[in-house]
Amino acid sequence: MNKYLIGLLFTLLVPVTLFGQAPEVKRERIFTGTGLYGFMNGGADQFLEYGVSKLVTRDVVYKGNEYTIDIYDMPTAEDAFGIYSLHIFKCSRADTLGCIDCLAPYQLQAVAGNKYVSVVFPSGSEDAKSKVDELIRLYVPLDSKENPRIPEALGLSTPYSGKLKLLRGPISISGVSMPLANLVKDISYSGIWYIADKPAKGYRALIEVTDGKEVGKLKNKVEASDILQSGDTYLLIKGHEKETEQDDHGGFGF
Template sequence: MMKGLLLTCLLCLSISCLEAQEMTVKRERVFTGTGLYGYMNGGAEQFLEYGVTKLTARDLEYDGEEYALEIYEMPTPEDAYGIYSLHVFRCQRADTLGCIDCLSPYQLQTVCGNRYVSLVFPSGSERAKLQADAVLRHFLSGEEAEKVEFPVAFQSLSPKSGILKFLRGKIGLSEVSSSLTHLLEGIQYTGVWFVEEGDLYRAVVCFETPDQLEALRKKLPAGQIRNTGDLFLECVGKEDENDSEPDGLFGF
């Protein structure tokens, strides 16, 4: 993994200083393991599939605006990107100046090393939106973090947010592709990078052993295989007609 300063996008955050206004943490809660179930009301399984180890939730007030900040700590940057990729839709601003982020009318989401970060501003006001970058900087700056390691096939894709998904297991996979869910039935994989391209999809499936790669290769017509390596296979396919894109977090 490549090392770098904590999240390239911190360099492009608003230069306004939080010190000019008072940041108030009204409530802070920490959840680990199965403790997520009580907080998330049924959504914990998806996060646990990506190996979430800790959630820190803070209710904030800054410059007259309310914010809800959630920081999910994951095993790897890829896991953080994976859970992020399932929660970003219809970004008004995406991956600005090379960072992984998505700004929507009521929420700013980002990937910070092995952390998936969500900042919700219920008012949706322009002031709340303009201050959101600076609020995140207050809690995330000053550290180093590993970057997400994207497959070569998708490194040039820009923006990635809202387009490229990383699926760690059956829950995430079934949400975005019934075709791949059926194709990978009985095959062990470590992750799937997934992009829709019109009525087709393109996927890079990663494995722990060559035997599992061969098991998938035998299921696929040669024309659907784009590339292979020691422990990955890139393929294309057609999505089932009854599949539809799931709604985003909070319905935004």
């Protein structure tokens, strides 16, 4: 038998073999680039800041429950983690599927290699929640070998979900911390790893710059006592936030 036909049959039959029932796809849509504006109401700019190239969204029924599965193709695993980190909230379970993931009352979100995945189950039922892990594995491999690079300088251990954000540009930074956004306004950076310190009303931020000269510029803008660590292409600092009212996103991560 032709090897390509064998591969196709394997792809089609694995979901049934593993879990006894394949999802019933009610609707599937694909969006690329700025086509996201036709799908999202005001949120596309943030995704485009992280370089999203494609979104495949499916409404499915799996074992009697309705789900919406959104799979975003990002440039790197770090970009996938970055957009994921902005959308999770109050995980009841975190980083337990062999990847980086967050389960909330109505949604499972995960980072699978360079893909950010959201699975919403609007019923919120225990039955739907109990089957969502099976469902997500039918669409993306959850392999820790493809997890994003987390800088060792941060000194973090798993779970990372809920602790750490990766900020790529002015939209994401200003949405998280205006003092930090003002600090890096004239700095050329590739990403900022951000850890909130709510009890101290502050944060830690590892700013990765595109040129070593930017480290010196940053040091001139930060109090020496707020510099925790520095390297050729990064600066780890602590900062202070203004008091703001925290948003409550309910059971969803967006």
